[in-house]
Structure formats: C-alpha cells, structure tokens
Amino acid sequence: MTDIALNQSRWHFSNWPVWLWSFLGALIVWVASFSLAGQGASGMLVAALSFAVFTVLVGLGQMFVITLGPGNVDLSIPATIGLASAVAMKVMDGQNSLILFGLLAALVCGLAIGGFNYMLIRLLRIPPIVATLSASFIIQSVGISYGRGLQIKPPAALTDFTFSRIIGVPVLTIAAVILSVIAWLVLNKTIYGRTVSAVGQNPRAAHFAGLSVERTRLLTYLMSGVLAALCGALLAAFSGGSSLSMGKEYLLTSIAVVVLGGTSVAGGRANVPGLWGGALFLFMVSTLLNTAGFGSGLRDVLTGLIIVIAIALAGSRSASR
Amino acid sequence: MKRTIFLLALAAATTSLTTIAHAQTADKRIALSNNYAGNSWRQAMLQSWDKVTQQAVADGTVAAVDTFTTADQEVPTQAAQIQNLILQGYDAIVINAASPDALNGAVKAACDAGIVVVSFDGVVSEPCAWRVAVDYFALGQEQVEYLAGRLPEGGNLLEIRGLAGTSIDNLLHEGIAAGVADNPQFTIVGEATGNWDQATAQRAVSTVLPSLPEIAAIVTQGGDGYGAAQAFRAAGRDIPIIIMGNRQDELAWWKEQQDANGYETWSGTIAPGISTLAFWIAQQILDGKDVPKDVTVPYLSVTNETLEEALAATPVGGVANKEYTQAEAIQAIEDNL
Structure with a gap:
C-alpha cells in the first residue's frame, strides 16, 4: 500500500517526464568532464549548445519519420547534408547578397530528396530503410559530380551569424530552440502532427478514421529532407565550407538522439524536448572521451557502448510504462 | 558499337606502332581502385589521374585505363571491388587503399592472378604489391x-x-x-x-x-x-x-x-597528382622495368615565401597539386633503387 502511494507521489521518479532523463545524463557527463579536466565547464556547455543545434535539426526530421511507425527511418540524412551544403555554398559563391538564394536552393534540394525518398517508398514499394539508404548512394554520387569535392567558402556574413552570441548564448541555439517549440506545436496542436502520431500507432485505424495517411507520410519525408538540408547549409557556414563527408556522423546521431530523447522507436509517440537532452548528452560523451584522452579506436568502442546502454535503459523505461 | 571499338583498337594499335618505346604496354589495361571521392584532395587526385591516363591512352602507351571509386570509406566494399577487377582481367591495378592490412587478401589474390598491384597514398602492406608514397x-x-x-x-x-x-x-x-x-x-x-x-x-x-x-x-x-x-x-x-x-x-x-x-x-x-606517378610506375613495371617495391617521393610544401604563388596556382576549393610525367616516374624509380 505504501509502495503504491509512493509510486503515485508527484515526485517519484517514475512520474518524471521522460525527456528529463536525457538531460540528467547530459548533466552527469558534463560534470564528469569538467571535473576530470579541472576546468572548462562553461566552454564545454557553450560548445555543446552550438553543436547540439545541428543534431537537433536533423533529429527533428528523423523524429517525425520514426514516429510514422515501424520501419520508417531516414538514412539519407548524411548524404542530404553533404549535397545541400555543396549546393548552398556554390549558389552563395561567397557573396553576402546571395545568402538567401543559397539557403533557398539548399531547401529546394532537401525537398527534392524528401520527395524522391517518398517516391521510392510509395511507388516502388521499397521499405524506407532500403529506399533511403539507396537514395543516399545516388545523392552522394550526384554530390560528388556536382561539387567535385571543392570546399567553397561561405559568405562572411553567414559565418559571422553562425558564430554570433546573445548574452553568451549562440544565436543559432536560440533559433533552434524556437524551431523546436514550433515543431512541438506542430506535433501536438495541428491535424498533421496528430495524424503522424495516429499513423504511427495504427495506420489502418488512422486510414479508417478518414486521415490522409499517405499525404502525411509524404509531408514527413519532405520535412526530414528540408531540415537535413538546412542543417547542411548552416553547418557549412559554421565550419567554413561544405564537404561531402561532413554529414557522416549524423547517421547514427540523428537516430540516437531520437531514441535517447524518449521517442518511441516503434512509432506513435514523439518527444521534442528529449532531442535536446539527447543531443547535449551525445556531445558531452565525446567531450568526456576526448578529454580523457582515449585513442580513437577505444573512443569509438566506448561511444558505441554508451549509446547502446543508454538506449537499452531508455527502452526498458518506456516498456515498463 | 563493336565495329567502333574495333576501329578504335585498330587506331590505338597503329599509333602504338609509331611509338616503339611503348610497344610493351600498348595492349595493357590498367584499373584504378579508389575507396573515397568526397573531399577536395581525392577529387584532385581523380582529375589528375584522368588527365594523365587519358593522354596515355590517346598516345597508345596503354590500351585502356578505367577508374573505379566506391562511395564509402569501407574496407569490404573495396575488397569486393578488387575481386571484380581481378575477374575483369586487368593487367595492373592501382590502389588507394582503405586499410594497410585489411585488403591484403584481395591484393594477394590479384598478385596470384598475375596482376601488377601498385598502391599509393593509402598503401597496402602485402609484400607482392608496390608502394608509392611520400615519407x-x-x-x-x-x-x-x-x-x-x-x-x-x-x-x-x-x-x-x-x-x-x-x-x-x-x-x-x-x-x-x-x-x-x-x-x-x-x-x-x-x-x-x-x-x-x-x-x-x-x-x-x-x-x-x-x-x-x-x-x-x-x-x-x-x-x-x-x-x-x-x-x-x-x-x-x-x-x-x-x-x-x-x-x-x-x-x-x-x-x-x-x-x-x-x-x-x-x-x-602529399600532392594528389601522386596518383599519376603510381600510374606511370605501374606502366613501367608492365614494361618489364626493375622497380623497387617502395618508391618514395618528396611531399609538396608551402612556406610563407611561396604562399602567394601556391595560392594563385590552386583552384578555389581545391588543393595544391603536381602531376607527374613518365620521365619523372623513371627518375623517381632510379632515385629509389
């Protein structure tokens, strides 16, 4: 009886919102990192907030896709980042006056990739995992022949923007938080967002309820492409140029933050704030491992292990609910 | 189509008759196995390779040169690619390898099939292969x-x-x-x-x-x-x-x-054009020349004094480069003997 009473108490950990865990994880690893280094607490936090932006951008797209239900995943994100960043930099050609055109071109490129992915999935009935993976080979090849691997510098004004801060907080971080709030509203307050969750829970039921399942799927893949493209353009501005391989680490990361953040891998239940916790956690993990000075082999093994353990914990938590 | 190829082959054969020095390798086919193309260095490497090898084919020095690039940086993909190249019967395979050890099985298989294997930049440790690199x-x-x-x-x-x-x-x-x-x-x-x-x-x-x-x-x-x-x-x-x-x-x-x-x-x-040095070295080996297994050439450096000049010569977004001629390859071989 007492146990039940405890479980129902407001403060018991089983009643904590699911996204809090990823923030807690990030906090622990952060404290561990700066304790180990003996300095750099604020530097680590600002770096994590800067880089979390890119992870959250692709994570948002991936989250909507995964929420569509079992089998839905977008593996073309790294290739999209590579191609869209090259398109953006080439169109901008280093000139401040062309920034908007460049961003627009990148977004159109993301739309086209999202549409292409959906076409493979819908018309050719290829499972999303295979469709988006094979699409990424095509995108990468297009990227290679389009960009010829050239690293074109971004316009100075765009780079300055990605580096600017308001009261110590990177402007990009603030923009990404606003975008996340919008995504949360879309997910919870719009018909489209509710349909994504409904489709993820049961596509047949959603269909019979009169929801436009296929249109929702199309929109979701389009959105994932656009967000990855935006991430690519900003990343290129932030790191001083585009390269085809620069999206590579966002394959695992985009999926890991979604799962770590408490979004159900089986679909039907998304969690926006958790993305931030997951993104900060992953960045802090690499900070910790780099600070500890492990060799790159051991670092990769440990990163993998930590992600597996964290996801296993996240999974068991949601299973018990 | 067949007829065109036949005519081209005939033309190549005729050209090669006029350049007797190349007669040994005029019927040889060389393949490039490359494991990555997504950065400026690799792109410059591929462009230099195309430029120099296409000229060599046009000159009748070799019969054909083909380029094979895998999109990822993975070892198994490149190993499979090398197995395919063996089956296609190339006379030489020039490799920029994803790993110094993990491709040795595939490289050994190529050597056993009588194929000359020249690795460059990312070299392989298999003893039967040649290695072209900077120090x-x-x-x-x-x-x-x-x-x-x-x-x-x-x-x-x-x-x-x-x-x-x-x-x-x-x-x-x-x-x-x-x-x-x-x-x-x-x-x-x-x-x-x-x-x-x-x-x-x-x-x-x-x-x-x-x-x-x-x-x-x-x-x-x-x-x-x-x-x-x-x-x-x-x-x-x-x-x-x-x-x-x-x-x-x-x-x-x-x-x-x-x-x-x-x-x-x-x-x-390392200058991306080292791919062209590897090409000429493969050609020299096919020509029956005695080539040491390790050919090392100087790396390309830029200092405060040469910065302006190097920057002017490098395409925007590219990488400072140097392409090798056959004569320079012969010189490099002699330097390493």
Missing part, C-alpha cells in the same frame, strides 16, 4: 621541427588525427611523436580525430578544447587545419600556429591572417 613519417617530424624553429621555448601541442586505421594516419602520428621526442620542450596535451575533414575537425577540436591549457601550436594531417581555426574562433581563444595541409581554403585563410596580422605557418602534404 609521411618525415612529414610528421618536419611539422615539429618547423615549430621548434618558431617556438624555441616550446609549448603545448594539440594533435589532430586522420582516418583511423589508415597507413597515413599511423605514419604521421609516429612521425609527430618522434619529432616531439627529439624536441622535448613540446608536449602533446590533446588529441582530436578530424578525419581530414574541416567540419569533423572543428567538432572534434571543440569537444577537447575547453579542457586544454594554452595551446602553442596544432599539428595536423591536412584538410583539418581550417576547421581547427574555426573551433578556436568559436571558443573565443587565440589562434595558435596551425600547420596546414595545402588545401586552398587553408591557404586562403593563412593569406588572410598573414595580411591582417603577419600570421606565419607551414603547410605540407
């Missing part, structure tokens, strides 16, 4: 030597590593370690994996930077120096001496800093 160990050492000249007092170094598991990363790392051992006034206080990519390097340096004391200089592997500079800028820290790797964006940034505040550094890496 990466010396390049690593030279970075620290340069810094010793600039900073007699020494200081803290940050090392940026390349793609784990490649011969290039191992040798540069060992060279840098040897350089630091010779110059104990330097200490490597941190390491970040940049994978020769500016964005990756920037992220990796950002993770390790807050925990580091003041950094006097950064030793690098090329393609990562500009990313490191961006990470220092984002963290609001003074930019140390960053060794560069001949990329145009790195050189342009260096020039910018030089004009603004007299920034000085040193830049060096």
